[in-house]
Structure formats: C-alpha cells, structure tokens
Amino acid sequence: MRIALFAETYLPNISGVVTHVHALRVGLERMGHEVLVVCGDNSYGGHVLRDGVLYCPGLVSQKFYGYTLSVPWSVERSRYIEDFAPDIIHLHTEFGIGLFGMQWAKRHNTPLVYTLHTMYDDYVYYIAPPPFVPAARSLSHRFIARYVKAADAITGPSQKCQEYVDALGIDRQVRIIPNPVELDKFTPEAIDQEQVADIRTRFGLDDGQRYAVFVGRLGREKSCDDLIDMWAEAVGPDDGVKLLIIGDGPVRAELMQQAVDLGVTDRVLLPGRVLHDDIPAWLALCDLYITASLSDTNSISMLEGMAAGLPVLQKTDPLNADQVQEGVNGFVFADAAELRRKLDAYLAMTPQQQADLRESTRQSVQQKGYEALAGNLLEVYRYAAEAHSTTPRPAPLRLKARRQLKNAVSRIYKRPR
Numbered sequence: 001m002r003i004a005l006f007a008e009t010y011l012p013n014i015s016g017v018v019t020h021v022h023a024l025r026v027g028l029e030r031m032g033h034e035v036l037v038v039c040g041d042n043s044y045g046g047h048v049l050r051d052g053v054l055y056c057p058g059l060v061s062q063k064f065y066g067y068t069l070s071v072p073w074s075v076e077r078s079r080y081i082e083d084f085a086p087d088i089i090h091l092h093t094e095f096g097i098g099l100f101g102m103q104w105a106k107r108h109n110t111p112l113v114y115t116l117h118t119m120y121d122d123y124v125y126y127i128a129p130p131p132f133v134p135a136a137r138s139l140s141h142r143f144i145a146r147y148v149k150a151a152d153a154i155t156g157p158s159q160k161c162q163e164y165v166d167a168l169g170i171d172r173q174v175r176i177i178p179n180p181v182e183l184d185k186f187t188p189e190a191i192d193q194e195q196v197a198d199i200r201t202r203f204g205l206d207d208g209q210r211y212a213v214f215v216g217r218l219g220r221e222k223s224c225d226d227l228i229d230m231w232a233e234a235v236g237p238d239d240g241v242k243l244l245i246i247g248d249g250p251v252r253a254e255l256m257q258q259a260v261d262l263g264v265t266d267r268v269l270l271p272g273r274v275l276h277d278d279i280p281a282w283l284a285l286c287d288l289y290i291t292a293s294l295s296d297t298n299s300i301s302m303l304e305g306m307a308a309g310l311p312v313l314q315k316t317d318p319l320n321a322d323q324v325q326e327g328v329n330g331f332v333f334a335d336a337a338e339l340r341r342k343l344d345a346y347l348a349m350t351p352q353q354q355a356d357l358r359e360s361t362r363q364s365v366q367q368k369g370y371e372a373l374a375g376n377l378l379e380v381y382r383y384a385a386e387a388h389s390t391t392p393r394p395a396p397l398r399l400k401a402r403r404q405l406k407n408a409v410s411r412i413y414k415r416p417r
Helices: 016-030 075-084 096-107 130-150 159-167 193-203 224-234 252-262 276-284 300-307 336-347 351-363 370-388 399-412
Strands: 002-006 034-040 048-050 053-056 088-091 112-115 153-156 174-176 210-215 241-246 268-272 288-291 312-315 330-333
Touching: 002 016, 002 075, 002 096, 016 034, 016 300, 016 370, 034 075, 034 096, 053 075, 075 096, 088 096, 088 370, 096 112, 096 130, 112 130, 112 370, 130 159, 153 159, 153 370, 159 174, 193 276, 210 276, 210 300, 224 241, 224 252, 224 268, 224 336, 241 276, 252 268, 276 300, 288 300, 300 312, 300 351, 312 336, 330 336
Parallel strands: 002 034, 002 088, 034 053, 088 112, 112 153, 153 174, 210 241, 210 288, 241 268, 288 312, 312 330
Antiparallel strands: 048 053
C-alpha cells in the first residue's frame, strides 16, 4: 500500500504529533508499505523531496514554536503527490498542509483518514485575546468539523477525541488508537550511564536525590503552573524529592518566576530544552513521571517515561482514566493533599516493591510499539478504502473560500524575515 502522511512539521522538529507520524512511518515501512511524508519546512526555499519526505515552503508562525505553515494550494506540490500515487491520504494536521491534503484527496478520489491529535479548545488563546476566546472556539469547531465530515475514517489517541467530535454535533465514530512509544530507545538497559552521570554533574543533580519529572512543550495548556502550585504546597525542602520540568515554550519564563515567587527554586528545577535523543538519560535519573495536564490525548512523553520504568503521578483526568491504573503503573491525584498522600505511599515502598512497580509500569506499554501502531492503522486504511467507495464526497473548496482562507492565514502568521 502507498500511504501519504500529511503533517504541519516533521523531523528534526520534535512534538507529540511529529513523534507519532515518524513512528507510523517507520512501522509501515517495516511492514513493507511505501510512505511519503508531506510537511511544512521553510529551510529549502521551495518544494524538496528527500528520503521519502516532501518539504513544503510557507509562512513561519511566531506563535506556534516557529513552525512553517504552508499555504493550502500548490500545483508543484500536487504533482509530487500525483507521482507518488497514494492509495490513502492520512491527515495529522488541520492547517495549510492538512487543508491541501483534504482537497487533494477529494479531487483525486482518494480515501481520506484524519487523526485528531489536538483538543483545540485548549489552544485558542494562542490566537485570540480573552474577550474573543468564545468566538474563536466556535470558529475552530466549524473548521475542525470540515475534516471530520470529509474523512472516510477518523482516529484519535484517547476517548477525549470522541468527546470532542461529539461536542461538534457530528455523529461520527472516532477509532481510538493509542500513541506509540519507541520501546527499544527507552528501555533501561539501552541507556548510557555515562551520559546520566554527565547530566548529574553539569546540572548539579545529587545522586541521592529523588526526582519527579515532566517533559513537554511549556505552553499554558500543559498546566505546569498548576503543578508547581501543588508541588509547593505538598512537598517541603526536607522531603528529598524535587520536581524537574523539562522543556521550553512560551510560558517557561513565567514558570521560572512562579517558582521564585513561591520560594521553591530549591525543589522545582526547569533545565530548559533537551534534545529528544538525550531524554532517555534524563528519565534514567528520575523516579516518577508527573503531569497535571488535562489537554493531552495520551501523552507520548508520558509513555516514554513509562517505557523507561517511571510510574506516573497523574492529575485526575476522567477522559484519560484508563491510562494510569492505581498501583499498577502509577497513581492518580486530584489536589495537593492527595498528591502528598500518593507520593508518601510510593516513598514508603520497599526497594523491591518499587522495582516491581517500575517493571509493571514498563510492561503496561509493551504493546505500544511502532509495528502495533502501523498494524492498527492498516485496519483503518482498509475500512476507509471500503467506505470511500460507497460514500458521496462533498465538493472541494471554491475559489472564493480559498481566497478567504489565504487572507485569514496571512493575518495570523508572519512571513519569515
């Protein structure tokens, strides 16, 4: 099968969606399928096809981590995809690249699969001042609804995605396919202990200290401010446990100031951006993975922590309730007081009990490798191909609508200097 994966960005950029798309590509190729990744990248000054990746020029977003937002129309891009002749178009984005992929699939009568990765209600603050958030949320619902209606099959990594589609007022099933994790990379046996020791030395991390870690892009939707507040209330300077918040993003400076204002810089550390290849070594020096985010849909960073054997401390999230099983791969807390109780319960375990919990945590993600992801989606592709042959498709965007979209994109995103 020939599959075209559309994503707004790809390696070397790192995000949960990029990791998912790369894992899917690797899994599909290992199973003998041909894959083309179509993504935005302004580095080349034009469309460039390299090693199975079509890099597309566009606008650089200063609000969305500097990613390239490609325009949703291009004759040259269309020719590249026609040469590849995909059996399936699989969208992992809703912006310029995604809109182009949706329209290409319609015009070429190709089955379309759409994966909803992001709960956009948690992100509208990036583009709308507070008074306009309700209107922006309504517009985002109408925008996403177009993809939901156009797709032959819809997937998502957690039940939150079904709830989101239900909130759009559309009667469509979302096939829940959990995110993948690169098991071999994060297994404790594969981690370079010399690299772990070097990190301890460079950042002054005590070998006898325990650490709970969060990894991710530091945007408001990750609720790291909530996590710091609860940590300041629940964990004292003599408790022997520190909080590591690894990553960079638009609110990192605010989080650092928050730690100063709360007087917890001795037990809340923000080392900044870490290359993805270095994350296994950071996880190896930690004891627990912790998150207060309610916006994630099956966080890949959390799965990586679990693959490294870190039990999870997760703030109560009803729509992701199946991710953490109490006492099997972690603990769930609702507030600072419960966080303290769960942390005390873990610290009270014997070394053997903690080792057993780490192994149980690793086992809980063993069925989430790259081939498992690819196998699950191949079933979706077959379903989409069958559904496509019997379902009438809506017409492509008319010229006037394309012009309106182009003008809206130009207002939000700045051109690269």
